[in-house]
Amino acid sequence: MNELAIEHLKSGLSINTHIGCPLGCKYCVLSTIDNYEGRPQHCATPKELIDAILSKDSFYVKDQTPLYINNRTDPFLPDVMDSTYDLLSLLSDYEIKSPIMLITKLSPDERISHYFENLNILFFYTYTGLPHGIDFNSDRRINENNLRQIYSYVPKKSRFLYVRPIIPGINDDQLLFEDIVQRMGVHFDTITVGGVRIFEKNKEQIYPLLGKEIGEVDSKHKYIESEFYHRIIPLSHKYNVNIVRHTSCAIARFMKSKVKLNYFKHANHCNSSCSNYDICSSQSKSLADDKELQHQLDDFISNRRNYEYSFEQNSIHIKGHAEQQLISFIQCTFGISAKADAVKLCPSEQSFLSKHDVNHAVR
Structure with missing residues (x-):
């Protein structure tokens, strides 16, 4: 099996039937994976993936370890969608109660609606507000069609709007973000904001996109200006919508549990207006x-x-x-x-x- 088919990310285990994406978003790290540009390539069957993660030597705890489905591609690309549903069917058959992340720029069809009762699915719709030509769904018609499908087939408690990447000087304008919140965010349970990953292999793609100069960045982490995050938090009160910085925070909210990663009360990662703040603050044994x-x-x-x-x-x-x-x-x-x-x-x-x-x- 391809070594990228099953891989632990920071906040969960990624399982993939395909690798590669043709959507062409200029900032995306998938474009830097060697030999996987363009059409997604098949790398494993759903059954092979499920058998592997449920084996005795797997780094997976049933009902506990978060799962990311086909995030080395887009899970709702035409070439990938059937495999995504096959994976969900198997997870349902095995009564898996782990949080399951579907992160997409596209829309599901009506088949997705059958899985929410038995599975803990967090459906992340990625939208950036970036100019046309940088991001796939910056075309308003594409975005509006996607939203109609999502609103029809995904229950609100499972809808998460993923506004990423925030690129300094391009889509970090206060009015632009407020428009996204007002027009889209209020129809989702939670808004997650994310930065842009910059490293040696993609900096020639990223730096021309920047609308202003930035200092040295850490290649291991996504870059987002702390000032932006603190500036948008008041919008959560204004529009009665939850805004968080990390997918792990969204997972904690959905599962009504403490955040697993070390973000609680950390500046630029946590805010006291988060609806899950009291749960995260509860005491536990050392x-x-x-x-x-x-x-x-x-x-x-x-x-x-x-x-x-x-x-x-x-x-x-x-x-x-x-x-x-x-x-x-x-x-x-x-x-x-x-x-x-x-x-x-x-x-x-x-x-x-x-x-x-x-x-x-x-x-």
Whole structure:
């Protein structure tokens, strides 16, 4: 099976029947994956993916680890859509209760409506407000048609508007964002805002798009100006809509649980007006005192890889080299911080990043 077919991201496990996307959005990191430009290429069957993640040595905990479906392509491209539905059918057959993310610039057909009763689906519709030629659905007619389909087939509690990427000087205007909130956001449960990922291999594509100069950026993270995020938060009160910074925050809201990643109360990542704030602020045992969680971690790490590790107050420390995917799995599944002396990047990150970026990312 292709190594990109199943891969842990920061906030969940990505499972893919196809890789590659023809939509041509100029900022998208998928365009930097070697050999996957243009039409999506088949890489695994739905049954192969489900069998793999449910195997005993998989970094997946049933009903707990978040799943991203076909996010190495677009899950509702004509060549991909049937496989997306086949995956959802299998997840329903196995009674999977993990949060399931579908992130798309397109619209589903009526088949999607059959899955919301049995599955915890978060349907993220990506819209940017970027000028025509930079983003696929900046065409108003395409966007309006997509919205009609989404409003018809996706229940509001499962609708998430993903406004990304926010590119400085292009679509970070206050009036533009307020128009998006007023015209679209009020019809979604939550608005998630995201920045733009800039690294050595794509900077020649990204920098000409910028409407103003920015300083040095961290290639490991999406860039978004903190001033923008704080500026838009009052719109959540004005229009009675929830605005969050991360998909993991949206997952926490949907599942009515604490955010798994370490964003709570962190400046530029969290805001006290979030409807899930009280849940995230609830007290829980520290890892050092939670013997049940320690036992669960022992089971899922020591039985799969030969790692030396130790438990600290609220984190786990892995000695020597560890896979980035293991660290992501621990954080997004168990909600605790994980660190290692050195990190081996996952396959997609190795493809995204140049040797220059990799040297700065691995430590």
